[in-house]
Amino acid sequence: MIAIDSMMVCLDLSEIDEKLVAFTRSICQRLPVKKVYFVHNIKANELSEDFQKVFGDVDLGSEIEGNIADIVAEQFAHAADYEILVSEEPNTEVILADIVKRYEVKLTLLGKRTSDKSTGALGTKLLRILPCSVLVLPEKANFETARVLTPIDFSDASVHALRLSKSLVDQLNLNLEIMHVYKLPTQYFPLISEEKAVRKAEEVVKAKFTDLQKRHREIQGVPYSLIRAAGKSIAERICLQLQNGKHDLLVLGLKGNNPIPSLSLGSVPTELYNMDIDIPIWLVYSEAVIK
Template identity: 75%
Template sequence: MITIDAMMVCLDLSDIDEKLVAFSRSICERLQVRKVYFVHNIRLYELADDFREMLGDIDLSQEVEGNISDIVAEQFGNTADYEILVSEEPNTEVILADLVKRYGINLTLLGKKMSDKSTGALGTKLLRILPCSVLVFPETASFNVRKVLVPIDFSDTSVHALRLSKELSDQLGLQLEIMHVYRLPTQFFPLISEAEAVKKAEEIVKAKFADLQKRQREIAGVPYTLVRAANKSIAERITLHLEKGHHDLLVLGLKGNNPLPSLSLGSVPTEMYNTDIHIPLWLVYSGEVIKKPRG
């Protein structure tokens, strides 16, 4: 059973906050979550001088906490034990990373606006620096999750994401599909025929799947799809498959081979985060990765 000891919900005082808090409630109703932290960081240096003067003696942190309390009371209630944390630090990503370590956060819930409303720069920084799994909830996403897609590249990271997806699917009665995107070494064309190259590549990948199913017997019955990248990136192929298959959740493993978090995200998760998909994106760090010492 998937148990989340501590979940952090990052709020930005925008319209997406209500949806994010409501989604956190949905998570707590489906999974065992022991503690939820609703957090917001006030970057005072971004406030104009005339606005600061207008505030006068008003305790901004207290006002923000009151606003968040109202949203939580309406959208979350007493679904799980929770705490509201409001800080005033110049660097939001650093303070959030500190909270992850201080409170033993397993999962961070992060809202995401569409690209025409936000650059997503802070979100990308958070993905690189937070030493925990991140569940990204787009503003257009639904709470109703029935079908899960987990792309894998046979690395330990992606296999961990697959195991979590299988456990999640079994626990909640979801439909799970595995996907692998492969590329052909086009520099050898026309020395060998394209059809022969495709056949050989798929034979190799199917052999890898067979070996994986022997090692991870719990995923033996999970259907998988092989997709050729062709003239598109892996992320583009994943996006097209999501649209075609009407999936409700995408799960990806976060790379963790490098001890420096800033170098461990991986290109596919980054590209998928920056793509306007309309379903939640669960970016998974393995427990082993989280516990690795940071250099």
Template identity: 80%
Template sequence: MIAIDAMMVCLDLSDIDEKLVAFTRSICQHLPINKVYFVHNIKLTELSEDFKETFGDIDLSKEVEASITDIVAEHFEGGCDHEILVSEEPNTEVIMADLVKRYHIKLTLLGKRMSNKSTGALGTKLLRILPCSVLVFPETATFNIERVLTPIDFSDASVHALRLSKSLSSQLGLNLEIMHVYKLPTQYFPLISEEKAINKAKEVIEGRFKDLQKRHQEIADVPYTLVRAAGKSTAERICLQLRKHKYDLLVMGLKGNNPLPSLSLGSVPTELYNMDIDIPLWLVYSEAVIK
């Protein structure tokens, strides 16, 4: 059973905040969550001199907290225990990471605008530095979740994501599907038959699926799809699968075993985050990785 002791929701005082707060309420209504922290960091260094001259010594933190309080009051009714935290620090991602550790946050919710509205730079930094699982909610996403897709590459991280997806699906009555994107060594064509290579690849992968099902009986009945990359990246194939079959949630595991923070996120999750996907993306770390 999935239970979350503490959840953090990152707000930026834009029009997506209302959707994030309402989505958080929906999560609280479906999963046992003890407490939610609605957070915002004011980067005073980015305030213009005109702002300072116009508003003088205004207590900006108090004003921001009042604004968030109004949004929470309107869109979080019926949610769970919550607290609003407003900080004034020069580095947003560092203070958010500190909050995750201080309040033992298990899940952070981030909003994401389409690429024509935002570079997504802060979101990418947060994904790389936050020591917890992250749920990315695009501005075009909806709250209705019925079909879940979990891509796997048979790594420990992807198997962890798959088991979490299965638990979530069983808990909420969702339809879960697995996909695996495989690539062929095309540089050896036509020295070897492409058809034989495809059949052999499928045979090997299906053998790995059977072995996985033996080790984790709970996923034995979950349907899976094999997709050939065929000149596209793994992330591109996953994105095409999402659009073709209209899933409502994408769950992926994060390895986090690289000592370089800028590389710990992984290329596929990074590429998917930077795409204009209109469904929530849940990027999960295992407890062992976080520790």
């Protein structure tokens, strides 16, 4: 059973905040959540001199906290125990990572605007530095979830994401699909038959699925798709599968094997995050990786 002891919701005082708070309420209504932290960091060093001159005597932190409190009162309606945290630090990523550690946050919710409105630079940094799983909510996403897609590469991280997905769909009565994207060594064509190479590659992957189902019997019977990359990146193939299958949630495992945090996210999650995908993306670390 999936239960979240503590959850952090990152607000930036933009139009997406109301949607984030409402989505948090939706999560709390579906899953057991003990405590929610609504957080915002004021980068005081980025405030202009004109602002300081005109509003220098204003307690900006209190004003922002009051604004967030109004949104929470309207959109959250005490769906769970919560606290509002407003800080004034020069580095937002560091203070948010500190909150995750201090309050033992298990899941962070991030909003994401479309690429024509935001570069997504802060979000990418947070994905790399936050020591917890992250749920990304695009501004055009809806709250209805019926179909979940979990791509796997048979690594421990992807198997963890798959098992979490299975627990989630069982708990909420959803549908789950597994996919694997494989690539062929095209540099050897036409020295070897392409048809034979495809057949052999799929035999190998099917054998891996069979072994996975033997080790994790809870995923037996879950439908899966074998997709050839065929000139596209893995992330592009995942995106196409999302569109064709009309999925509502994407769950990806994060490895975190590299001791350098900035290199632990992986190219596929990074590429998917930077795409304009209109469904939530749940990027999950295992407890072992976080520790």
